[in-house]
Amino acid sequence: MKHAETVTFGGSDLDRAADLRGDIPALAAAMQAPDTRCALIWRGKPLISGDGALDLVRVPMTHPVLAEARSAPMLLGRENGAALFAHDLSAWEPEGLDSEALKQFIDPSEQRHPSFDGDERFAELRGIMTRLSARDAELAATMRSIFAWHASHGFCSKCGAKTEWYQAGWQSICPSCGTQHFPRTDPVVIMLITRGNKTLLGRSPGWPEGMYSCLAGFLEPGETIEAAVRREVMEEAGVPVGPVRYLASQPWAFPSSLMIGCHGEALDGAITLDPNELEDARWVSREDMIEAYAGQRSDILPGRKGAIAHFLIRNWLADRLD
Template sequence: MKHAEEVTFGGSGLDRAAEIRGDIPALATLMQDAGSRCILIWRGKPLVSGDTGLDLVRLPMDHPVLAEAGEPPIFMGRENGAAVFAYDVSGWEPEQLDADAMGQFLDPSEQKHPLLEAGTRFAELRMIMTRLSARDAELAATMRSVVSWHSSHQFCSRCGTKSVTHMAGWQRICPDCGGHHFPRTDPVVIMLITRGNKCLLGRSPGWPEGMYSCLAGFLEPGETIEAAVRREVFEEAGVHVGQVSYLSSQPWAYPSSLMIGCHGEALSEEITLDTVEMDDARWVTREELMDAHAGLRSDILPGRKGAIAHFLLRNWLADRLD
């Protein structure tokens, strides 16, 4: 797919500068450098500013809000030669917090920290991802994934001892058994399944009414991408798939997946639904999908912009799967 890296969270060309993650003197110098900057996250939400178009806020390394960070910073890399670090300030407790909003599939609430400038706020990444530049989206998604990993993997999986941050936030080491642990990325296949003029869409229990998407599922150990596509589609919808081809990929920070976008050609049309995994699955024609994207249907919502499913479906409609 010639334009595969146009997908959200991909293609910004961030210099991650992995070669200096273990260089403690160099990192210490960068943290004192007046040109270095930091980005913030609070309970999975990056700090942004702006209106229609949003910017990931970059703060100086001596900003007072950093005193509220509970863990050492993560070295994200370099932008135009300047270092960028990420801090997690999730320990901050806002005076008013809408717990119901934060539990929604798409959290519309925003939080404003009293030590930060007016106009800056913490916002749910899924709500704002298409309003960020490619670079800011990559930084925000990477920060969210690595911070989430640290939060959920604080103890050694070999011996149970609490591990410590290492390699500028890109490893954890067990002080007892010496085990090294690395940020987790879970491969997921997400597939545009077509048969002639129709594509196969499904919806999971708990999704907003009318929301449909491409079928998806995690790869299993010892399984190829092609085999995973065929297995998942048959398990969820009872549809047999023949030819499978790779299209594009997307880092997806919920919490740490790599979405592997594929195109599969269905060999059958009859649907046998897995009612545990799926609420519904249906064949949708190009014309029906175009009407949905134009807002002309109430039974099928247009795909969420920024998600790889929307990217794949939009390019299928435009006949751009080359």
Template sequence: MRHAEQVTFGGSGLDRAAEIRGDIPALSAAMEDPGTRVVLLWRGKPLVAGDEALSLVRLPLEHPVLAETRAAPILLGREDGYAVFAHDVSGYEPPDLDAAELGRFVDPTEQTHPALAEGQRFAELRRIMTRLDARDAELAATAKAILGWHGSHGFCARCGAASEIFMAGWQRICPSCGAHHFPRTDPVVIMLITRGNRTLMGRSPGWPEGMYSCLAGFVEPGETIEAAVRREVFEEAGIRVGPVRYLASQPWAFPSSLMIGCHGEALEERITIDPAELEDAIWVTREEVAAAYAGETSGLMPARKGAIAQFLLRNWLADRLD
């Protein structure tokens, strides 16, 4: 697919500087370099600034807000020859915090800190992802994913002892049994399933009213991508799928997935949903999808802008899958 890397969070060409992750002198020099910058996250929310178009804030290492950090920074990569790290300040408790809002489907709240400049605030990445440029989006997603992994993998899966950060944050090692642990990414297939002029769309319980998207599911151990597409579609909607091909991928740090976008050709039309997986599934024509994106229908809300589902659907509408 010629447009594959235009998907949100992809295609910025970030230099991840992997060769210095284990180089202690190089990392020390980077931490002393005045050009080094830090990307800040609070409970998974990146620090941004701006109005309609947003930018990911990069702070100098001596910024006073970094006094809130409790762990070593994670190396994200290099920009213009200077290192960029990620720091987590989730221990900070903003005044008048509404914790209930943090767990919503899309969190509308923004938080700030008295040490930050006016206009700088922490915002939920799913809500703002299309307002960041490609580089800022990739840095934000990488920081969210790697810090999220550290937050949930602080103990050794082999012996249960507390593990320690190594390789500039890209590895954890257990001091008790010596096991090495690496950041986890879960492969998920997401499928544009078509039959003639129609595509198969479904919705999960708890989604906003009228919202439908492409079907998706985790790849199981020992399974190919193509087999996962066919299994998931049949399990969720009772539809058998024939030819399957890969289209594009998207890192999805909510919390730690790689969305593998595929096109599958349905062999049948009758839908039999699994209510444990889906609330509903429907066949939708090209014209109906186009009308939904144009805001001309109230009964069908397409996948959120920035998600690979919308990327696949828009390219299907434009006949750009090849």
């Protein structure tokens, strides 16, 4: 697919500086270099600034807010030859925190740290991802995924001992049994299933009223991408799928998946819904989908902008899947 890498989080040719990760003297020197910068995250929310188009905030390593970090910094990479790290400030407790907002499908609340006196604030990545540049979106997704992995994998899965950071955050090692652990990425197939002039969409329980999206599911061990597409569509909607082809991928940092976008051709149009998987599934014509994307339908709300489902459907409507 010619437009594959234009998907949100699709990549920005970031130099991830893998050569620095295990070089302790080089890392120490980088953290003291005057041109080194650090991005910040709080409970999965990156620190951003701006209005309209947004920027990921980068602060010097001498900024006083870094004293509140609860762990060592992770190395994101290099920008213009200078190292860029990330710090997690999740231990900070904002005054008047709206705990109910944090539970919403997309948390609309923003948090402003007292160390900043401008428009810097922590914001939910789902809500701002399309307003960031490709580079800033990649950086924000990367640090969100890595810190989330460390938060949920602090102990060795082999012996249960507490693990230690290594490779500037890109690895952890068990000091008890020596097992090495690496950040986990879960592969997920997400499929644009078509039959003639229609595409198959579904909705999960708990989604906003009227929101529909492409069907998706995790790959299982020993399974090919194509087999996973066919299995998931059959399990969820009872629709048999024939030819399957890969279109594009998207790293999805919620918490850490790789969405593998595919196109599949349905062999039958009859839907047999599994209510344990989906609340509803339906065939939607191009004409109806165009109206939905134009905001002219109340019964069909397209998936959120920035998600690969939105990207796949939009390119299908524009006849740009090749």
